[in-house]
Amino acid sequence: MTDCRQLCTELGIDENLARDFLLREHKEPGSALATNWYVRLVVGFGAWVTAIAVISLGVAIISLIEPRHPMVVMIVLGFVYLATGLSLLRITSGGIFTAQLGAAIAAAGVALSMFGSFAEWSRSWPAFMLGLAATAIIIMTTPNRTLQFLAALLTAVFFTSTLVDSEIPYFLAVAALAGALGVLLFLRPPERDLHALGIVLLLVFPIFDLLYGTAASIGLYEQTIEAGSWLAKSLGIALFLSLAAIHWKRTNTGKVRTRLIVFAAVAIIVSMLLPPGGAAALTVMMLAFVLGSRPLALLGTLLQASYIWRFYYDMDVSLLVKSEVLMAAGAALVLAWWLMTRRSRGGLRS
Amino acid sequence: MTRPVDKEIQTKTLHAEEVDVLRRHGLIPAGQYLDAVYLCRDTEYWTRWALRALLALGVVHLLAGVIFFFAYNWDNLKPVTKLAILQGGIFVSVVAAIIAKLDRAAGQALLIGASVLTGTLLAVIGQIYQTGADNYELFAMWALLIAPWVIASRSAAHWFLWLIISCLAFSLYAFQTLIPAGTLSAVELACLIALVTAAVLAMRELAVRSGASWLEADWTRYVLALGAVAIVFVPAIRYPLDFMPFIEYIMGTDAQVLGVLTFIAIVAALSVVYIRVLPDSGVIAISAGFFAIFLMTVGARLLNETIGFDWDVASRILPSLVLLVLWCAAVTAGTLKSLASVRRHISSGGSDD
Numbered sequence: 001m002t003d004c005r006q007l008c009t010e011l012g013i014d015e016n017l018a019r020d021f022l023l024r025e026h027k028e029p030g031s032a033l034a035t036n037w038y039v040r041l042v043v044g045f046g047a048w049v050t051a052i053a054v055i056s057l058g059v060a061i062i063s064l065i066e067p068r069h070p071m072v073v074m075i076v077l078g079f080v081y082l083a084t085g086l087s088l089l090r091i092t093s094g095g096i097f098t099a100q101l102g103a104a105i106a107a108a109g110v111a112l113s114m115f116g117s118f119a120e121w122s123r124s125w126p127a128f129m130l131g132l133a134a135t136a137i138i139i140m141t142t143p144n145r146t147l148q149f150l151a152a153l154l155t156a157v158f159f160t161s162t163l164v165d166s167e168i169p170y171f172l173a174v175a176a177l178a179g180a181l182g183v184l185l186f187l188r189p190p191e192r193d194l195h196a197l198g199i200v201l202l203l204v205f206p207i208f209d210l211l212y213g214t215a216a217s218i219g220l221y222e223q224t225i226e227a228g229s230w231l232a233k234s235l236g237i238a239l240f241l242s243l244a245a246i247h248w249k250r251t252n253t254g255k256v257r258t259r260l261i262v263f264a265a266v267a268i269i270v271s272m273l274l275p276p277g278g279a280a281a282l283t284v285m286m287l288a289f290v291l292g293s294r295p296l297a298l299l300g301t302l303l304q305a306s307y308i309w310r311f312y313y314d315m316d317v318s319l320l321v322k323s324e325v326l327m328a329a330g331a332a333l334v335l336a337w338w339l340m341t342r343r344s345r346g347g348l349r350s
Numbered sequence: 351m352t353r354p355v356d357k358e359i360q361t362k363t364l365h366a367e368e369v370d371v372l373r374r375h376g377l378i379p380a381g382q383y384l385d386a387v388y389l390c391r392d393t394e395y396w397t398r399w400a401l402r403a404l405l406a407l408g409v410v411h412l413l414a415g416v417i418f419f420f421a422y423n424w425d426n427l428k429p430v431t432k433l434a435i436l437q438g439g440i441f442v443s444v445v446a447a448i449i450a451k452l453d454r455a456a457g458q459a460l461l462i463g464a465s466v467l468t469g470t471l472l473a474v475i476g477q478i479y480q481t482g483a484d485n486y487e488l489f490a491m492w493a494l495l496i497a498p499w500v501i502a503s504r505s506a507a508h509w510f511l512w513l514i515i516s517c518l519a520f521s522l523y524a525f526q527t528l529i530p531a532g533t534l535s536a537v538e539l540a541c542l543i544a545l546v547t548a549a550v551l552a553m554r555e556l557a558v559r560s561g562a563s564w565l566e567a568d569w570t571r572y573v574l575a576l577g578a579v580a581i582v583f584v585p586a587i588r589y590p591l592d593f594m595p596f597i598e599y600i601m602g603t604d605a606q607v608l609g610v611l612t613f614i615a616i617v618a619a620l621s622v623v624y625i626r627v628l629p630d631s632g633v634i635a636i637s638a639g640f641f642a643i644f645l646m647t648v649g650a651r652l653l654n655e656t657i658g659f660d661w662d663v664a665s666r667i668l669p670s671l672v673l674l675v676l677w678c679a680a681v682t683a684g685t686l687k688s689l690a691s692v693r694r695h696i697s698s699g700g701s702d703d
Contacts, residue, residue: 001363002389010389013377021375022368032367038632039689042639046682049646053678057671064664096686101679188380189373250388263404289400290384292366292391297399304407308414312421323418330412337404341456 032145032195037295044146047103051150054081054108071120075130078113082106082134089142099144107150110134114154124161131155139192149196156200160208170228171208172276176235178204179280183239183287186296187246199299202287205232205280206303209310229276236279237271240264243286259340266336270329275314277307278329364390402455406507409459413466420474429478436471440464444499458505465496465511484526489519504562506570513550517543537585541612544582548616550574555628568632575624575633578616579640585609586644590651593659617641629696635689642685649677 004022008015025033035043058077067073085106088098110131118127135151138144159178163171182201185194244264248257267286271279285300287293311322369386372378378386416439420432447460469492475481476488493516500512521539528534534542551574558565586609591597617637624633653659653670660666 001392003363004368007364007369007386007389011378011382011386013372018372018377021371021377025371033371034690035686036631036635036693038635039686039693042635042642042689043682043686045639046642046646046678046685049643050675050678050682053671053675057668057675060661060667060671063661064667095683097680097683100683100686101676104675104679104682187384189370189383190380191374191376193370193374195370246384250384263400285403289396291387292396297403301403304410308410312418319418319422320424323415323422325415326411326418327415330408330410330415333404333408333411335408337401337408340404341401 032193040145043100044149047100047107047146048150050100050104051107051111054105055111058108058112069120071116074116075113075120078109078111078116081109081112082137083109085109085147086138086141089144089147103144103147103150106138106147110138110151110154114158118158124158124165128155128158128162131158135197139194139197143193145193145196148194149200152197152200153203156204156207157211160204160211163208164212169226170231172205173228173231173235175205175208176232176276176280179283180235180239183243183283186287186291202284202296202299206277206306209277209307232276233271233279236276236283237268239283240267240271240279240286243283243290246290262339263336266332269332273325273329273332275307275311277310278304281307366390405455405459409463413463416467417470420470420477423477432474432478433471436467436474440467440471443467447503452503458503458508461499461503462505462508462511465499465508468492468495469515484522486519486522486526489515489522493519504564506565506567509565510570510573513547517546535606537588537606537609540582540585541608544578544612544616547574547581548578548619551578555623571630572632572636575620575636579613579620579637582609582613582616583640583644586613587647590644590647593651593654613640613644625692625695631689631693631696634692638685638689638692642681645681646674646678649681650674653677 002010004019005015007013008018022033025031028034032040058074058081061077062070062073065073082105085102085104085108088102088105091098091102113134114127114131117130118124120126131151131154135148135155138147138151142148156178160175162168163174168174178201182198182204185198185201189195189198241264244260244267248260251257251260267282271282274282281300281303284296284303288296288300308326311326312319314322317325366387369378369383369390372386373380373383420436443460443464447457447464450457450460452458452461469488472488472492472495476483493512496512496515500508521543524534524539529536529539551571554565554570554574585606588597589607589610617640620633620637624630624637653674657670657673658666659670
């Protein structure tokens, strides 16, 4: 842990300038520093409920004018909404109300245009492409994290849907690749704020698992192409090892490094045993550990819980095999914990 | 030239969010970002977290494996072997917990394991003997049997497990007996469980004040506060949304003002306690978030009572929806403003980070 002066000295940056930026950000209402992450979560829910009301208004307008091509009108209306919302967000003197209204209208616009294109062409990929374009526009025009998250999340849903309905081979590996991109955004963030996009990219794999795993387990979806499960697992393991290497590079005591080797070895075994969802959740937890991020730690924990729940309903293997896999993984993790605490009796500091 | 120096920024310990701000302004190059994060990272906290998470993950996987194994109901395994494995597992866990000492994470994890195995044992007994007992009896018996271990372990996670099992036992009893007999309604049940959760939260605060340091972890407060508000939230919004078609298919047929009153009482109590007595912006964010959505549904109800949501009449549906949008945005903005002001108030008292 450090303070502003020490950080600036260590990294050789202008302390006065750093302090000015931090002060300005602390005072700006709605900024990342003025609000905690859980406050932003609350505001995100509020924005989404408002967006649902905006979507209802759009649907009402379309149903009242009864156009010949209602879905095309929905797409156009979506982009009108998006433009209006972004304009409201760009009014610097608008205050919190204008910002909330702008974010909700723009999010509703993205949703309307994506669902409109999905309904018009009965395919997911046009909706995904529209979502991609809308998210890019949002990123380029506003730093609003709530809007970036909502737009990227919708795009991610249609991305997973595209992987399935376009029968993309190795779809699990492609979904896992999105997670890798998310990790990269967290480790080497660009100057433009892509934090919300990073979280969505980490969520792509679990969204996939939730939507299509559930659909497959109740017989709504039948897998006909190669899923690429082993490729996804390998990617997860590579990511995990990269994160372990980052921690290795920044720790200098032999004890910590030995513990890291034990943990990495066990994590590789566990990742190979578990289905890809389990390995992905483990990677998010490791990312939380490396960055010291409590929201990511919470996300990783929730992903772990959801994957065990989902694993119960997985139709590919019997409950007996699943129980063997889970018990083996559990035993390996407890063994790693025992080895690591035995080695660290002298103290846990690195 | 000397710039004005803000005391707080100068002396404050920096977090990852502040590093992000400096990165966004181009002061920290991408290649140095992780170095900056590592300078701000609380190494001791995260080492402790990693070890606890590792143990928790291991135990959860092991226990899930055991539950899956018995859920498989393997024919090749004789009933007596199943019972022997589970009873042996419980015995070994309890003895190992005593050896590992109950004030340590390992001892507590082993005792939690014994508690979960007890539930599995009761389920397997039901599987073998087909006793025809009601589900709530299993959960009630489970809660009763593990109660001594829960008290002995002094582990927050163990208490939570017990609380969930007890609430499940009572809910199942209510759904199987009290509600069909007309003694209790679903809304009354939700209110009761929410009030019990709030009471447990109050007990948690009193226990921490009287020195129960094992209950001090923030998550114990947040989970209980979230539970107390979330359990009664659906009955609360069910009442104002009564006008909506299909609502009974989503949220049940029971709409009572009691749900609204209980919800408001819990939110008000949490707000007073966690602003004035035990300042905590996390709990305030939870209650404010749920209350904001409740206010949005009240706005929808008022619009329905005044202008109406008639989809065939443009002069009714359009103004109603426009006003609803404005109301929802105003509520969200108001919530954000109030939370920022609560946070400032708490920060000035210096009781919350």
